[in-house]
Amino acid sequence: MEVLATQGKAGEHIEDRMADEASKFIAENKGGPFYLNYWAFSVHSPWQAKPALLEKYKRKADPKNPQHNPVYASMVESLDTAVGRLIKAIDDNGVADNTIIVFFSDNGGVFWTAKTEKAMLDAGFEDVPITSNAPLRAGKASVYEGGTREPMIVVWPGRVSPGSKSDAIVQSIDFHPTLLEMAGLRAQATQKFDGISIVPALVGKPLKRETIFCHFPHYTPAAGNIPGSWVRKSDWKLIRVWCDGPNQTDRHELFNLKDGIGEANDVSARHPARVRELSKLLQRFLDDTHAVVPKPNPAFRADATNN
Secondary structure: OOOOOOOOOOOOOHHHHHHHHHHHHHHHOOOOOOOOOOOOOOOOOOEOOOHHHHHHHHHHOOOOOOOOOHHHHHHHHHHHHHHHHHHHHHHHOOOHHHOOEEEEOOOOOOOOEHHHHOOEOOOOOOOOEOOOOOOOOOOOOOOOHHHHOOOEEEEOOOOOOOOOOOOOOOOHHHHHHHHHHHOOOOOOOOOOOOOOOOHHHHOOOOOOOOEEEEEEOOOEHHHOEOOEEEEEEOOEEEEEEOOOOHHHOOEEEEEEOOOOOOOOOOOHHHOHHHHHHHHHHHHHHHHHOOOOOOOOOOOOOOOOOOO
């Protein structure tokens, strides 16, 4: 394992340092197979921007636009610059035709204000929502589409057609079997995967999977989120909200995403059979994966108030 120097230059931005180290790694390993996993600091808290970029986006900010936080905009540009430097390093080192690139976000954007989580260090914008996921509902730490529908871009020279698109629904659990197949490698005999290879979708074919699942059994005060899980089959999405019904029973919300990806209309009352069908699929998934699920709180008091 390579140990990186901890002392940076005065005023150095973390994303610039990350791009420096990643580009160096590519240059040092261009002669053979390599795997680079780059988790960007931008755009993540703490919310810190380069001064020059901050001034640039202060001038551009339009309060009427749901996305008008200049700190966040500055960090997006820092991320874009870092990605561009990685692509340049791949080109400069002559490995572009033999390198797979996957660009992916692990969750939707933060949709609350920095004051809520006390992480904005550039004074003056603590009350400005960090970003907007419109037209999707909510964002990071939510089981709604704003929290779980993210961008993914795949570059696979000679296999993925430039500019092509797919509406297949995939998850990060699919990466391991997918990258093995893309690299022409076999899984070990004892390996089992939660996901599937999405190579068919990358080359324009349908995936042999009907349902996908998401389990997020956490409270997130900054987002106002409570524990939930969902299952999606075709355009139908069922959310189980844990212990939030009468007497701490679970409650369900049902959406047809074809009718509206904003999840504004819960149609569970109109489709009880669909709720039962999808609920069974979700319960089977939770049982098969031995998922830890929230339980009713025996000390719960409906009349209690927060101080």
